[in-house]
Amino acid sequence: MINHNKYSFIVFIDRDGTIVEDVGYPHKISQLELLPNSKEGLNKIKKSGAVITIISNQSGINRGFFDIEEVNNFNTELLKRINDKNKIIDEIYICPHLEKDQCKCRKPKILNLILAAKKFNIPLTKSIMIGDKKSDIQTGINAKIPTILISSKKLNFGQNFTCKNLKDASIIINKIANKNNWK
Numbered sequence: 001m002i003n004h005n006k007y008s009f010i011v012f013i014d015r016d017g018t019i020v021e022d023v024g025y026p027h028k029i030s031q032l033e034l035l036p037n038s039k040e041g042l043n044k045i046k047k048s049g050a051v052i053t054i055i056s057n058q059s060g061i062n063r064g065f066f067d068i069e070e071v072n073n074f075n076t077e078l079l080k081r082i083n084d085k086n087k088i089i090d091e092i093y094i095c096p097h098l099e100k101d102q103c104k105c106r107k108p109k110i111l112n113l114i115l116a117a118k119k120f121n122i123p124l125t126k127s128i129m130i131g132d133k134k135s136d137i138q139t140g141i142n143a144k145i146p147t148i149l150i151s152s153k154k155l156n157f158g159q160n161f162t163c164k165n166l167k168d169a170s171i172i173i174n175k176i177a178n179k180n181n182w183k
């Protein structure tokens, strides 16, 4: 267990369609494109005192579209582009399974959130889920934590907040953290 005294809450963030362009199972470095305001938003979220972990369904692995090594290479490149000299994204959790595999880590199931909370020694109650899909919002609802939908469309998946990108999300995150005395 890592004891992060300076961090008191966790922000769980979906990868494809939330941090990077979702081109449909992106896995090659040539497909890696950060969404507008992604990097700036992640920096601001980190400055608010959050542990940041990516929670990503990568069923392309068990579909045979690509293997875990390609996912790891893609994620290493993503970390390189985001982290610079400071560590912004702390950890990446992926689920390789299909729905029929009946695992406990595929969103909207919450095993990977529980594992992250345990690793960083922060109660799951002090966390926020962000994503662009219904399954991301349902993950947050299942974990009983605040949810932010990243979308420019008017969609209602039961989320608490909606905004266009991670920079706008960072403002909402600050408000949630202040309101709950997470700092």
Ligand SMILES: [Zn+2]
Residues within 6 Å of the ligand: 095, 096, 097, 103, 104, 105, 106
């Ligand atoms: Zn899984």
